[in-house]
Amino acid sequence: MKPSRENRLLPSVLGAIGNTPMVELSRVTRGVEGRIVAKLEYLNPGYSKKDRIALQMIEEAEADSSLEPGQTVVELTSGNTGTGLAIVCAVKGYPFVAVMSKGNSVERARMMQALGAELVLVDQLPDSMPGEVSGEDLALVESVASRIAAERNAFRADQFHLQSCVRAHYLHTAQEMLRQSDETIDVFCEFVGTGSAFGGCSAAFKEHEIMCYIVEPAGAAVLAGHPVTQPNHRIQGGGYAKQKLDLIDERLVDGYLQVSDEEAINMARRLAREEGIFAGFSSGANVAAALQLLTSTHVGKTIAVLLCDSGLKYLSTDLWA
16 A cells, blocks of 8 residues: 655655545535545646556566666657656656647646656647647657657657556555545546556456446547547547557446537536636546436446546646636
8 A cells, every 4th residue: 555645755756646635526516416526636746647657657667677777768648648757757867758749738748848858749630620639640649659769779658558557546546546435436437548547447446346437528439339520529638539448448347428528628617616626628528427427327326536637737728718
């Protein structure tokens, strides 16, 4: 069990990763039977849940010698994993190259650079819109990241495939949520990007008979088996229309939920105004999906969500216009 960081001096900022608070969203659920409890992942040092996988990937790679002292680390990112890796690599002394689509918000790029990352920005496809990164845009980023990793003999912190990312959430995030909720959680739902948070948390939660739902953007819900009609949705960090994610065990999925751009944005704004929680698009999507369940198939239940990243990462977008 990771010890609490309260009342002790931390040897570095890496000790501040994890053990985030969990709160009940009693205002956005006013008049609804049931509860939504939310893990404030935006209070990690890099302002997102991805700090957890960044630390786990690097520490496991150090332990098995797949990452050598001074070796360069490379990864594609929408900004959050890159920020987490920039923090971990800065503390541990590894050069880090973040490869990101120009469609992601500029705040993320500036934060990674401030943390010492070398940033490589990749052009979007001609028909893509800034702030709306499609699966095809991500494929371009993957191609560049793979080339740079080969050229520099770098360690690839591959967040779409490394099982260390799942373990970060199985060993820590889910266990914290169970303790903080006194094991009262009935349902978990999570907006899927790489699938690591859903994969790790669902594996832990199924040991407690908790139902687990995947959240996807409306119009890009390929995991649910739907055709892609809106590849350029606005919920950054996920919904890339990948038909299979290696980090998700489909046997642990109880159902699929879709959330529109408007629903995610409106809920993110409600979280800020009504709960004092300043979070991003995917956090709004998670709470909107949880509210769908509370008003339909899971009336009266306790539904747990992650609030994935900070609203500070979207000040240049129209989320807060």
